[in-house]
Amino acid sequence: MAKKIKQIAIYGKGGIGKSTTTSNITAALSTMGYKVMQFGCDPKSDSTNTLRDGTYIPTVLDTLREKNKVNAHDVIFEGFNGTYCVEAGGPAPGVGCAGRGIITAVQLFKEQRIFEELDLDVVIYDVLGDVVCGGFAVPIREGIAEHVFTVSSSDFMAVYAANNLFKGIQKYSNSGGALLGGVIANSINQPYSKEIIDDFVTRTNTQVMEYVPRSVTVTQSELQGKTTIEAAPESEQAKIYKRLAAKIADHTDSKVPSPLSVDELKQWASKWGDYLLALETGQITSSATGI
Structure with a gap:
């Protein structure tokens, strides 16, 4: 019996x-x-x-535009420490569906x-999470990914994208869609x-799967064109990423979330806005309860 490949999707708003x-x-x-x-979407x-x-590497869609038929090995490139890198790609700017690259690439690799063949243990789909497009929903809708994680800061638009x-x-959960593993809390440098x-x-x-602080180590690493794991493997930031990776590797129990309605989200955000204003102006000095 072939081993079960762990397929996960990581979503989050741009930036x-x-x-x-x-x-x-x-x-x-x-x-x-x-x-x-890693499957860039x-x-x-x-x-x-x-x-x-x-x-940058040639994308699946770019390669298909040049050739009528593509061998998947032509669009797979080796990355750090033997990882496999793929970019689905998109249409020419202003033309076509941005999600088509995902649909096309997934079909190609399935076929x-x-x-x-590569005897993979884990496939990670890196998906833009603030575009309402059927293509971007493919890893969830078609059950390609089993577990979904979302990267979110405490900023309202990031939370809004996560809630969407x-x-x-929730919509696709009854038809075999992927379920939610949890939230990766990013840029968490303040108690609030x-x-x-x-x-x-x-x-x-x-x-929350892990709290990841904003770190200059990440910036320094990316300026070298590297991950923190490669450029600064002994750093505190690398230890956090390794801890997060271990949790994702061990994760088995995903479930259907309970998203807030638009009105509920607005009310929730308004209460937190009032709290932060009170904190900024010195009206309160301790952690809020009952928000």
Whole structure:
């Protein structure tokens, strides 16, 4: 019997640090002995750059535009520590569906049974999470990924995108769609940031997988075109990414989240806004309760 390949999808709004987080998870898993493929699903096609010294790779869609038929091996490139890197790609700017690259790439790899051939342990789909498009929902809708994680800071638009993702997971959960593993809390450098995320996950029936602070080590590493795992393996930030990767590797119990309605989310955000204003103006000085 063929082994079960762990397929996960990591979503998050643009600019939230999703690809940075995903690449460090991929790199960390590889150092733990797992055979990992990172599948970039953003039309910008830069998901895997820091696994390959900052270089771009030809995308599935670009290659298909040049050839009528593509061997999947032509669009798989080696990254840090033997990882496999793929970029689905997108259409020319202003033309076509941005999610088509995901649909096309997934079909190609399924037809050619690439995951089985490479004997992979983990496949990680790095997916843009703030675009309402059927293509971007493919890893969830079609049950390609079994577990979904979302990267979110405590900023409202990041939480809003996460809540929308929860709605998508809930919608497809009855037809074999992927379920939610939890939230990766990113850029958590202030106590109130942790409180906001903790409150959000409690209200939506999920969990925080790890709290990841904003760190200059990440910036320094990316300026070298590398993940923190490669460039600064003994740093505190690398230890956090390794801890997160281990939790994801061990994770088995995903579930259907309970997203907030638009009105509930607005009310929730308004209460936190009032609290932060009171904290800023000195009206309160301690952690809020009962928000």
